[in-house]
Amino acid sequence: MSAQAEPIAPKPAAAAKTEPAPPTLVVGHWPHLRGKDSIARIMWSVAACLVPAALASGWFFGIRAYMHIGLAAATAVVTEAAIQRLRKVPVTVSDGSAVVTGILTAFCLPAQAGWYVPVVASLVAVAIAKQCFGGLGANVWNPALIGRAFVHVAYPVDLNPSSYPVLTSGHVTANLGTAGDALPAGVQAITGASPLAQMKAACHAVTGATPGANQLKAGVEAAAADIQAALAQAVQQAQDQIHAGLTGGLPHLGDMLMGSRGGSIGETSALLLALGAVYLIAKGWVRWQIPAAYFGAVILGALALPIHLAAEVTQGTAVVASRDQYLWAAAWMPELAWKYVAYHVLSGGLVLGALYMATDMVTSPLTGRGMLIFGAGCGVLTILIRLYGGYPEAVCYSILLMNTTVALIDRYTLPRIFGHEK
Amino acid sequence: MRKATFPGGVHPPPSKLTADSPTVALPLPPRLVVPVAQNLGAPGKPAVAKGERVNRGQTIATPDGFVSAWLHAPTSGTVTGIERVVDAASGRQFDAIAIESDGLDEWADGCDQPRDWRAIKPEEIRKAVAEAGIVGMGGATFPTHVKLTPPPGKTIDTIIINGAECEPYLTCDYRLMLERPADIATGLEICLAATGAKRGIVAIEDNKPEAVRVMTEAVRSVSGAAVQVLETKYPQGAEKQLILACLGREVPTGGLPSDAGAIVQNVGTAAAIAEALAHRRPMTERIVTVSGDAAARPGNFRCRIGTPVRALFEKAGVGADFEALVFGGPLMGKAQFTTELFVKKGTSGVLVFRRAAAYDNGPCIRCGACVRHCPSYLNPSRLSILGESFLDGNLDAIDAAMGIGLMDCILCGTCAYVCPARRRIIHLVEMLRGERRKTLERKREKQREQQAHLKREADKVKS
Numbered sequence: 001m002s003a004q005a006e007p008i009a010p011k012p013a014a015a016a017k018t019e020p021a022p023p024t025l026v027v028g029h030w031p032h033l034r035g036k037d038s039i040a041r042i043m044w045s046v047a048a049c050l051v052p053a054a055l056a057s058g059w060f061f062g063i064r065a066y067m068h069i070g071l072a073a074a075t076a077v078v079t080e081a082a083i084q085r086l087r088k089v090p091v092t093v094s095d096g097s098a099v100v101t102g103i104l105t106a107f108c109l110p111a112q113a114g115w116y117v118p119v120v121a122s123l124v125a126v127a128i129a130k131q132c133f134g135g136l137g138a139n140v141w142n143p144a145l146i147g148r149a150f151v152h153v154a155y156p157v158d159l160n161p162s163s164y165p166v167l168t169s170g171h172v173t174a175n176l177g178t179a180g181d182a183l184p185a186g187v188q189a190i191t192g193a194s195p196l197a198q199m200k201a202a203c204h205a206v207t208g209a210t211p212g213a214n215q216l217k218a219g220v221e222a223a224a225a226d227i228q229a230a231l232a233q234a235v236q237q238a239q240d241q242i243h244a245g246l247t248g249g250l251p252h253l254g255d256m257l258m259g260s261r262g263g264s265i266g267e268t269s270a271l272l273l274a275l276g277a278v279y280l281i282a283k284g285w286v287r288w289q290i291p292a293a294y295f296g297a298v299i300l301g302a303l304a305l306p307i308h309l310a311a312e313v314t315q316g317t318a319v320v321a322s323r324d325q326y327l328w329a330a331a332w333m334p335e336l337a338w339k340y341v342a343y344h345v346l347s348g349g350l351v352l353g354a355l356y357m358a359t360d361m362v363t364s365p366l367t368g369r370g371m372l373i374f375g376a377g378c379g380v381l382t383i384l385i386r387l388y389g390g391y392p393e394a395v396c397y398s399i400l401l402m403n404t405t406v407a408l409i410d411r412y413t414l415p416r417i418f419g420h421e422k
Numbered sequence: 423m424r425k426a427t428f429p430g431g432v433h434p435p436p437s438k439l440t441a442d443s444p445t446v447a448l449p450l451p452p453r454l455v456v457p458v459a460q461n462l463g464a465p466g467k468p469a470v471a472k473g474e475r476v477n478r479g480q481t482i483a484t485p486d487g488f489v490s491a492w493l494h495a496p497t498s499g500t501v502t503g504i505e506r507v508v509d510a511a512s513g514r515q516f517d518a519i520a521i522e523s524d525g526l527d528e529w530a531d532g533c534d535q536p537r538d539w540r541a542i543k544p545e546e547i548r549k550a551v552a553e554a555g556i557v558g559m560g561g562a563t564f565p566t567h568v569k570l571t572p573p574p575g576k577t578i579d580t581i582i583i584n585g586a587e588c589e590p591y592l593t594c595d596y597r598l599m600l601e602r603p604a605d606i607a608t609g610l611e612i613c614l615a616a617t618g619a620k621r622g623i624v625a626i627e628d629n630k631p632e633a634v635r636v637m638t639e640a641v642r643s644v645s646g647a648a649v650q651v652l653e654t655k656y657p658q659g660a661e662k663q664l665i666l667a668c669l670g671r672e673v674p675t676g677g678l679p680s681d682a683g684a685i686v687q688n689v690g691t692a693a694a695i696a697e698a699l700a701h702r703r704p705m706t707e708r709i710v711t712v713s714g715d716a717a718a719r720p721g722n723f724r725c726r727i728g729t730p731v732r733a734l735f736e737k738a739g740v741g742a743d744f745e746a747l748v749f750g751g752p753l754m755g756k757a758q759f760t761t762e763l764f765v766k767k768g769t770s771g772v773l774v775f776r777r778a779a780a781y782d783n784g785p786c787i788r789c790g791a792c793v794r795h796c797p798s799y800l801n802p803s804r805l806s807i808l809g810e811s812f813l814d815g816n817l818d819a820i821d822a823a824m825g826i827g828l829m830d831c832i833l834c835g836t837c838a839y840v841c842p843a844r845r846r847i848i849h850l851v852e853m854l855r856g857e858r859r860k861t862l863e864r865k866r867e868k869q870r871e872q873q874a875h876l877k878r879e880a881d882k883v884k885s
Binding site: 023024025027031032034035037038039041042092095134135137284285287361362364365366414415416417419 | 434590672675676742743744745753754757758775785786788790793794798826827840846848
């Protein structure tokens, strides 16, 4: 809070009655008043709003979660300071922006990943995604998400969603192994994976989270006469798996809200994340338009877009028959449909992404209208990638893709200038 | 009543420390220094010489062109010389007429006599306003007779008397409304008569309910006049924003209020018009709010034009422990580099702050606050980035800024007030405008040279 912005009660002047020495005057351009906001105030507030979810992550995923957050934040600060030294510009780590980037980077990594993963992700986030573009305010893409995208490619095993830490009843973390081995045994075997991977698995009845594998192999060496029956059975099996998931196979919705579910360190507790976001929205540092449009588009998309099932029957290596089946969530109204939509909203990184990543000031549009378009774009991309892409975690890439369009959105959504024709 | 307002704007802490301090007449200082640059437009030309005796209200400078104003002796005494003094509005030096007071404070012949202004024709009213040296007292100091002379073909249907006083700290307009409501109402009536406008509005922010009550009572006798309550918001008193709030009309880009059928006059100007027309008193004094955290006894002081700031400091208990001296309000006022300054017709406030506001000049973090709050619907973030780009050597930045409304900025400072990076946005905007002016001048100069060259060549061929 700057002292100048506040009215200060007049105090008796100490000067004597005699001619006072002329004061040294500071001449600045108007305005001579400043609002209370500063970059540091905003950034440290965002960091503070992430603390509840950060604290909870240790409860859910163990001490490794704290370790990752600490490593990522420390790496971000050290990297920023080092690069600013090299660039011979003032070191501005005290403004808190590097700390926020570090925390957010750790938040979208699984606790079971090796110690090098948060370090590398944070390094890439600050060094490449932020400082290479000119530092705070100049980056096009969200640094934390670039860091996450980098390690996703660099360390696929650490980042495999099916290897995400698993919650048992006592909140003990355990590693389940890869879903690739687990799936053939049935839905039961993947209950430990992140709910989003589960849902995708259930929706497609796929062989694990292997990208692109969305066929249901209904039977090898099936007799020609049984082909149609096998296909029908495959489709039925897939539908049954989805229903089983929605009616009991997936974590309880209450757990999803609180955060006792598989997933990345900071993305699981929708409630704690929302708590901080409400404060930031009230302060005006997070604009409601982005999360509203983001969640809105995901909800509408989940209701409007069908789940695609592809069943095929093979003999040897040859595919002898296949069938595409589309399931509409809206057809399960009311109860299952809403449950399905709720899982879409609460699973994966959507809550974290919509409230803290997409709303990053630097990489989102300037105007409310632009923010609505931006948020809706993120939502549409997320639901499309989730339903039809080969990768269950869509939020990261949706936001990065929409970051790319921000300059264009700004260009067409800036207001009409006062006194000008439209 | 509907609270009128405009889109955008901010709510800075009002800090109206002196709202309840009745106006106090400042004792006549022994020496007054009246700068000739009192108004927007051309400064006046001194019409008195050293050693000449003057009476209060006597002309001491005449206008230099139409957009220029008359100037009158603020008291009776002897002209001790024409000095060069710093102008508080521009920071440049101008001529100033120094007058040693004889303490008698005698009015010049023909001044300070009642007159039935209702018998005067509109063009005579405008002439009288001009000869009384009246300029906009809100701070812009635009000669009032020019405002009251709408360009041919433009019809004025509404006169808005601006009592918004949206700048923090300032209370001179508020005190005037409480203390001299009848003069303001008469001023409005005269403006209506001078322009043929049918409607009169006294616009007051809703944080001044007492002024609303008093002025509602005062304008009851003026036909077609009423008080319009405004939402308390900065810059509610900015001309274009006020017209939009009161009438729902936008002044087109590059246009004047007359293009929206309106004329806006500050309450102080309205009272001065009444003084000049009904009492034959030219503009020789005004109310100045002296405030800020370095003023021990802040107050509203009625003082003569040309009063040294030092005299105000003494009265308001201002010592030497201040870092910023601002003429005008804290948002649009001008910081001064010297205390050798004198009250001018546009000096609404003299503010002293222990600490000057800091510019961190951080990087734009694209928070969009400036875009949301800009009352001209501009993108100040982009304008400031273009300004920095220009300073880095990108000469095309001026054209780019022109394309996004560089000239539509009203310089209200709302953007810089809300900016969390504390960027010097207005500074950069003004810099770009100045550079554009220079570029245009250079271009014109080049064209003239080229034409002269062509002419010489043509003459050579002929001979």
